[in-house]
Amino acid sequence: MINPDELIFVVDDDNNPLPAATRLEVHENGYWHRVAHIWIVDSAGLVLCQKRSIYKDHSPGMMEAFFGGHQESGIEAEESAVREFSEELGINVNSSDLNYFGAFRSELEREFQSIFVYFWDGKLADLILEEEEVESVDLYKMDELDDIFRRHDEDWVLQGNELEVLDFIKNLMRKHEES
Numbered sequence: 001m002i003n004p005d006e007l008i009f010v011v012d013d014d015n016n017p018l019p020a021a022t023r024l025e026v027h028e029n030g031y032w033h034r035v036a037h038i039w040i041v042d043s044a045g046l047v048l049c050q051k052r053s054i055y056k057d058h059s060p061g062m063m064e065a066f067f068g069g070h071q072e073s074g075i076e077a078e079e080s081a082v083r084e085f086s087e088e089l090g091i092n093v094n095s096s097d098l099n100y101f102g103a104f105r106s107e108l109e110r111e112f113q114s115i116f117v118y119f120w121d122g123k124l125a126d127l128i129l130e131e132e133e134v135e136s137v138d139l140y141k142m143d144e145l146d147d148i149f150r151r152h153d154e155d156w157v158l159q160g161n162e163l164e165v166l167d168f169i170k171n172l173m174r175k176h177e178e179s
Helices: 023-029 077-089 142-150 162-178
Strands: 033-041 046-052 067-070 099-106 111-119 134-141
Touching (some): 046 142, 067 077, 099 162, 111 162
């Protein structure tokens, strides 16, 4: 079950650290806070997406093109991303293998989202899904996601940065092919 007493990295509206607050306090009071999002892509350009668990306190059962979650107080974004990766999918990664897209300010969620891309060619059957967080996963073609994002599919959690992240992924893949 989601821990409402988990201490979250709270910030002001300029992303300056403030004293930590519980997950429950953050959501009830609309405090600005930090999160880490990880987009997972294979060498064929397929994006690993998730169906959020029905146990989630926000957008249960909806689809997302990324994984991740709240940063704990005092924990940097890369460390948080690596921890979330391990918890939600059972994948152990090094922070040096993450490609940093940038930070996104979400007015809707009152979040500062540190967004990373990770290239992974593993097998879906090898993933260990955290039941409280992830119901299921599947691979999507980028053009399929592009269509979903452009039509604002109501079954998907959308942050407003998805098309830019897809462009970033395509550029990373082109650079990798050229090298």
